[in-house]
Amino acid sequence: MSENIKVMKQKDISKVTRHAKAGGIAAKVLTYVFLVIMALIVLFPFYWMINSSLKTVDEYRMSTPTFWPQHVMWSNYSEAFRVANLGRLFLNTVIVGVISTVLSLVITVLSAFAFARLQFKGKNVLFAGLLATMMIPGELFTITNYGTVNDLGWMNTYTVLIVPFLVSVFYIYLLRQNFLQIPNELYLAAKVDGTSDIKYLWKVMIPLSLPTIISITILKMMGAWNSYIWPQLVATDDLHKLITNGLRGTAFLDEAGETNYPAQMAAVALVSLPLFLVFVFLRKYIIRGVSRSGIKG
Amino acid sequence: MVDNKQQWKAWLYLSPAIILLLVFTVWPIINTVRMAFLDGYKGLEAAGGATFNFGVQNFVKVVSYNRFLSCLGNTALLCVLTVPISTLLALLIAVCLNSIKALQKPLQTIFFLPYVTNTIAIGMVFAAMFNIVGSFIGTENELISNAGIINNIITFFGGSNVNWINAGSSYTANIVVMVVYIVWNALPFKILILLGGLQSVNKQYYEAAKVDGTSRSRTFWRITVPLLSPMIAYVVITGFIGGFKEYSSIVGIFGSTMGPPNLDRRLNTMVGFIYDSLSSNNQGRASAAALILFGIILVVTLLNLYVSKKRVHY
Structure with a gap:
């Protein structure tokens, strides 16, 4: 049983x-x-x-779209370069991106060092004040900054695209946290040996925080690549226009006033390509940065 | 303990940041509040020596504008639709990704891809997917203003063509396009955060549930969601903050006219209103609108924090 x-x-x-x-x-x-x-x-x-x-304009307009172009039109890409002046736009964006990244890194490293290693009166109040500004939507600053850069005579220059955004409280915060993890004894030992702050920063702090610095560099470059609103307001001439602002607009209209969509899509693909490469090779660093921020670019 | 040399050095190192912040962050905050409370403040007139009275006229005017109310309505509607949809979808994807072994890495990579895109550029691709011919209305091609790959897919499943973004499109269709694009754009960040959270959850909870024979859905709602609640709260809050600042995604789809042809500004947002006011040199109005936006973001964030305090399990 x-x-x-x-x-x-x-x-x-x-x-x-x-x-x-x-x-x-x-x-x-x-x-x-x-x-x-x-x-x-x-x-x-x-x-x-x-x-x-890669399509011809006629094939693009067919009401039953084809899933691969009948005639592969590589010429759309050269057309995009020609009509939208993409070469110049790329150059402008790279100039603005590189200069603003380098300057921004210098400012961020120095500030993060001061907050992480040095003792001074009002340090905590100042740091809290900086963090508080992160709450405020950027649009609020733009209204006044637009007037400020106008008064300074910066309209349609590279300066106007670089200087107002050099300081990012978020990056200072990120790097300070990283610097704090480096034992203070190292700094004191360096002081005893008579090493200067700059040398110590360069030889110890920066190498040890390299992943965070790379993250900041990539996010800053991507920011320049994707910025749209501010350049649209302050740099609209061909000599200083940035890449995103060249995509939308009248560049792709032909004589009859119709848009050459395939060429426009080629321009879109060309703008996306560098981002795609960054994504493939440097994804790890982007993820490091963004998982702590919640901001795009 | 604070020696003078360190003081001196600290301020030296901080000086570039502080000078720039004073000019481009602190002064704008003060100035925005000032301009917002000067009735009818205009930069050009102020430069010409005009004076303005202190008052709340800018705020009164802004909230009585139909245009502003429609901007507020659009922004709120997009927020209310996209934040829950993208959060739920991201949660579902993250949970699925976490439960598989093969293909996990490549799929994870694919889901992160939209993060590193240019909002304007890919918005133009989405526009092309919904309706291919934007400006052919009134020409011989008018009839195909409904064409587009999305419509081909819809008709393949027996639906009928929709005019999504061209002239004559409905408001609902416009909003659907925006919701799809914004959700597509918002997924990577949310998946990243939620998956990170899932991977740090202690496996023992799931083993215990398995032993008890708990059903999948019960495990999901009773174990996964509560343990993930801090991350869910985080993506919801950042989602709302980003949602109230929506602007470029609409430019990507509709162009800087912020609406279908012949209906400029139909989908304008709070941020769009601020820039329009700025472009027409109404700094007082723009400032008032910016402060209202800040107020809304603050209230929504505090509300979210309050709710999460009650519901989030740390």
Whole structure:
């Protein structure tokens, strides 16, 4: 009798686990199906961008779109360079991006060092005050800054695109946290040896915080690459216009007033390419930075 | 303990940051409040020597503008729609990603891809996906103003073509396009944070639930969501803050007219209103609107923090 019960119980258990296993496999399959569909949705715009950028205008306008161009039009890319003056826009963006990143890093490192290592009156109040400004939406600053740069005569210069955004409280905060993790004894030892602050920063602090500094560099460069609103307000001439501002606009209109969409898509692809490369090679550093911020660029 | 040399050095190192912050951050805060409370303040007139009375006229005017109310409505609507949708979707994706082993890394990489895109550029791609011909209305191509790959997909499943963004499109269709684009854009950051949270959850909870024979949905709602609640609160708060500052995504889809052809500013937002006021040299109005935006963000953030204090399990 008790034997029987035991057997029955074992049967029940194996039935239950088999059920659970079958359920598990079904759930696995569903999980993968869901993830793959979502991944395709995420990727689709990129595919569509490439696809559209290689079509002729007529093929682009067909009401039943083709999933690969009948005639691959690489010339759309050179066309985009020509009509939208992309070369100049790229150059402007790189100049602004590089200069503002370098200057911004110098300012950030010096400030973070002062907050992390030096003792001075009002340090905590000042730091709290800086953090408080992060709460305020940037648009609020823009209204006055627009007037300020106008009064300074900076309209349509590189200066106007670089200087107002050199200080980022968030980056100072990020680097200070990193600097704080480096033992103070190292600094004191360096002081005893008579090492200057700058040398100590350069030889010890910066190498030890390199990942954070790389994150800041990438985010700052991406910021220049993607900035739209401020350049739209203050630098609208061809000599200083940035890449994003050249995408939307009248550059792609032909003589008849119709937009050359494939060339426009080619320009979009060209703007996306550097970002894509950064993503492929430096993803780790971007993730490091953004997982602590919640801001884009 | 504070020696003078360190004091002196600290201020020296901080001086570039402090000078720039004084000019481009602190002064703007003071000046915005000043301009907001000077009735009808205009930069050009002020430069010409005009004086303005202290008062709250700017605020009164801003909130009585229909244009402002429509901006506020658009912004709030987009926030209310996109934050829950993107959070839920990101949560679902993160949980699924966390539960698989094979392909986890490549899929994770793909889901992060939209983060490193140019909002304007990819917005233009989305516009092209919804409706391919933006400016053909009134020409011989008018009839195909409904064409686009999304419409092809819809008709493939038996639906009918929708005019999403061209002239004559409905407000609802416009909003749907914006919601899709904003959610697409918002997913990577949310997935990143939520997946990071999931990976640090102690596996023992799940094993205990397994032993007790707890169902999947129960495990999800009773274990995963409570343990993830700090991260969920974080992505919701940052989502709302970002949502109230929505602007570039709309420029990406509709261009700087912020609406379909012939209906300029239909989808304008709070930030758009501020820039419009600035462009028309109404600094007083722009300042008042910016302070209102700041107030809204502050209230929504505090509200979120209050709710999460009650509901979040740390």
